[in-house]
Amino acid sequence: MTDKSVSEIVARCEALYEDLNFTAAREWKEAEPGRKVIGYMPIYVPRELIHAAGMLPLGIMGGGDNLEVIHGDAYYQSYICRIPRSTIELGVSGRLDFVDGMLFPSICDVIRNLSGMWKMLFPEVYAKYFDVPQTYQDEVGGVFYTNEMREFLHDLEGIAGHKITDDDIRASIEVYNENRRAIGDLYALRAAQPWNAPASEAYLVIRAGLVLPVEEHTQLVRDYIAAASAEERPLKDNSRVILTGMFCEQPPLNLIKSLEMSGCYIVDDDFVLISRWLLGDVPTEGDPVHNLSQAFLHRSMSTAAKYEPDQAEKGQFLVRAVQKAGAEGVIFASTSFCDPALLDRPILQNVLKQAGIPYIAFKYAENSGQMQPIREQAGTFVDSIKLWSAA
C-alpha cells in the first residue's frame, strides 16, 4: 500500500512532463561522476542495453505544446510534421546539452534524416540511426538485428569506458520486465475502470518513464495503481474507445483531456509505445542479446512503421485490441504530414469496417491548440456509438 495520493503522483508526473530542461535527468547525471545519458526518439530502442551500461535512457518525444520553436522552423518546410523541428529546437537551445548520445530509430524518413542532421549539428555527440529488421526470420532479420545490437553495445562500451557483460544485460532485462509488468497492470486497470484511472493520468504516469530511472518509474506506476484503485470516482455514461496513430509525435495533453471531456473512456492507445513494445517478459536465461532480438521479432507490437508480412494479419492487432479492451469504437488520431500513420489509416479503416467497428479520424500536431472541433467530432461519435448500441 502506498501513502501517496493520486493527485500527488499525477502532479509529480505532470511536472516531469512539462519540464523541457529535463531537470530530473540532469540531476541523475550530476549525482555521481561519470554518469552518462543516452537520448532516444520514438518508437523503440532496447533500453536494456543502455541501462546495462550504467547509463540513463532518456526518451525525447519532441517539445509538446509548451515549447516555443524559434530555430527549429528554419530547418523544416511547412509540410513536415512538428516533432523533428521541436527536437532540433531542444538541441540548439541547449536543453539537451547534457545528453551524451542520441538514438534515432528506424521509423520514417523524417527521423532517419534527422539522424544525419544531428551528426552535422552536434558533431561532438554520439548520434546513431538505430536500425531494426523488417523481416522476421531468425536467421535473416534476427541475425542482422543481433549484430546491430552488438555494434551498439560496442559503442556504448566506448562511451562508458568499461565492458558490458551478459550478466549486466540480463539484470537490466529483469528490471525492464518488471517495468513492463507494472505498465501492463496499469493498462489493465484503466481498461477495467477507466473512471478510476483515466487516460490523461495514465499517459502522464507512462511519460514519466521516459525521464526517470526505470526502477523508480516502476515504483511510481505501482504507487499510482494502488492509489487509483483505492479511490472510487464517479462512473460516467462514457463510450469506450481506442486511440491509435499517436506512436510518434505525441498529442498535447489537452487533446487527451478533451476527448475524455467529450464522453470518451480511452481504454487503449499507442502513446509512448516503447514502454509496451515488447509483449510479455523477455527471458533472462541464455544469450540476452539474442533474447531481445527474439522478443522484437516474434513478440512485439504492431504499428504503421512496422511491416506486416501477412496480409491476413494486417490490422488485426487493432481488432484484437478492441475486443480485449471491450472498446466500442476507434479514434484515428494522426499527426499532420505523418506518412506512416496517414498511409496506414485507410488500410486499418477497411479492416475495422469489415469487423463492424465504428471509427472516426482527425489530425493533430503536438502543439494543436484549438480543441473545439475535435471535441465536437468526438462528442458526435460518442452519441452515435450510444445510438448504435441502443438500436
Place this chain on the structure above:
Amino acid sequence: MRSPNVKAQPQDVVKDASMIKQKEMMASHYERLTGAPQTGAKVASTFVPGNLNELIMCFDLVNNLPEVNAIQSGLRKQSGGYIMEAERAGHSEDVCTYVKSDIGMMMKGNIGPNGKQLPNPDVLLLSYTGCFTFLKWFELLREQYKCPTIFLQTPYMADGKITKNMIDYMVKQFKEDVIPTLEEVSGVKFDIDRLREYLAKSAKAEDDLVHVLQSAKNKPSPIDAYFGGIYYIGPIFGAFRGTDDAIDYYRFLREEVDARVAAGKGPVTPDGDMGEEKYRLVVEGPPNYTSFRQFWKMFYDEGATVVASSYTKVGGTYDFGFRHDPSKPLESLAEYCLGVYTNRSLPMRIDMLVNYINEYEADGLLINSIKSCNSFSAGQLLIMREVEKRTGKPAAFIETDLVDPRYFSAANVKNRLESYFQMVEQKRSGKGVAA
C-alpha cells in the same frame, strides 16, 4: 542577352538515334506489359530505387514500375485527377502524391500510357530502398491485388559506409526469401549464370551512362543533367538494365554527346539546341512533372544548364565507381540497393553535392523541394546552408510537387529562379570573376 537565332525552332529538331531508340523501347515495354494477359507473361511490380531488373529477368517476369506510371500520368496531366480520386476515397491530402496518383489510376481502370489497361501484378517485389513510404505503398497495393508480396529490406547507410552485416543481411534475404518466392511465382528455376550475364550487360551500359553524365564537366555542357538527365536515366532505372537494348541506347547516347562536345554544342531542349550557357547549376531533389516543360523552359530561356543532379542517382549511383559485378552477383545487387541516393545519409548527400559543385564547376545549388517526399525533403534546408558554407556558392530553394499540379506555382518558381540568377550574377561580379 540571349541570341534567339542560336536556337533551332521546334520543327527543326532532329530526333537523335538515342531518342528514337528510347521511344521504341518504351513503346515495346508498355506493349509487353499490357499484352501480358494475352501472352501469359507474368508481371512483377517493383520500385525504381532498388530495382532488381536483372533478377526479375532471370524469372522471365515483366517489370512494372508504379513510380514510372505516376510520372507518365504527371507528364500527361492526368495525375491531378487521379490524386483527387484517391483523396475522395479517403487518402489524406498530406501524403506522397506518387502513391495517390497510382491508387487513383488503379481506381480509374489502370490505363497505361499506350491507352491499354495495365495488368494486375502477379507479385509485388517490395524492394524497399531509401524511402519508408514504399513500404506503405505496397501494403496498400497488396490489399487490392492480394498477390504474393516479397519484401527486401535495405539497411540505411547512416554512418556513410556499407558494413558486412548489411551485405550479409541482404544476401540472406535474396537467398531465403526473394529468389525462392520469385521461383514459385514464375515457375522458373533460378540460374545464377543467367544473372551474371545480365549484370555484365548492366555494367557495360553503366559505363556509358557515367560517361554521358560526366560530359557535363565540359564547357558548355553538352547535356542538361536534370531535365535531360531524366530521359537519360529512363532505360537504366526502369525495365532495361541488363539488356542489349540498354547497351545500344547508351552507346548511341554516348556517341551523340561526344559529337556535341566536339562541336562545342550545349544541350538539346524541347525547343532545339540551347543558346549560350550562362549559368551552370547543380540541382537537388526530384522535378515537377505536371509542368515539366514549362519548368525546364524557365531554365533554358535564361541560359541555365543543370550540370549535375542528385535525382539522377535515385535509381543507382554510378558516378563514384560502383558497377554491377557479375563475379559477385547477389552482393553486387545488395551494394546497388544500398548506394542509391536516398539511402545515403544526410552528410553523404552534402558531400556529394559539394563534390558536384566543385567538379562540374557549377555556379551554385538549387533545391527543388518536393512537398510529397519526406525522404528527399526532410533536412534539405540544412543541406542548403551547409553546401553554401562549404562551397561559397549561392544556393536557392524552391517548392513544388512531383505530380500534384496544385503545388506548382509557375509565377512563384519563375520569380525565385530569376532572383537566384541575379544572385549568381552578383556573386560573380562581387568576386570579379568573368563567366
